[in-house]
Amino acid sequence: MYRVRFTREAEQDLLRLYDFVLERDPDDPGLAGQALAAIRDGVEILERSPYTCRKATPHSPYLRELLIPFGGTGYVALFEIDGPDSVTILAVRHQREDDYH
Template sequence: MRYRVRFTPEAEADLVRLYAFILERNPTDLAVVERALDAIRAALTTLERLPFTCRKAATHSPFLRELLIPFGATGDVALFEIDDAETVTVLAVRHQRENDYH
């Protein structure tokens, strides 16, 4: 079984924000930016097949979960919800050192 992964507009904006942040910190090293994007893409494939293996984000809902996206010494975290037996929706993405989802 394969889940369809979709993104809310807020999650898409988060990805753009994170991309801009990485690019700003490494303006001459596009390889770092590409590796970061590859790490995000690779991690998101987990949601296509095994979303229930990710940690629960809330005690009140077994369907609201977080995906850790390692990259270097830190990484990102994607908040997502398993909508049904076919669909997963990414709600937000943040850097692991950020306080909370934006």
């Protein structure tokens, strides 16, 4: 079982994404919570099988991306496998964003 942690930057990404959903859909405040729940549920796979996610770069087998579906699009979590029992999420972005912040 892998321990999953978020960097400060990744936690800030979650807040930014939450605020974005709230601003975009002010009539549905529950949607932002549903988006975070989808991310949380998606991240659970990293506790068991981080190597099943796609490589983020061909140069490192430890830097990977997790696709998290939500609605018609979703999110992408950039993470690093730190060792035999630890994974660090470095950034989270919406799939339509150009790059990680």
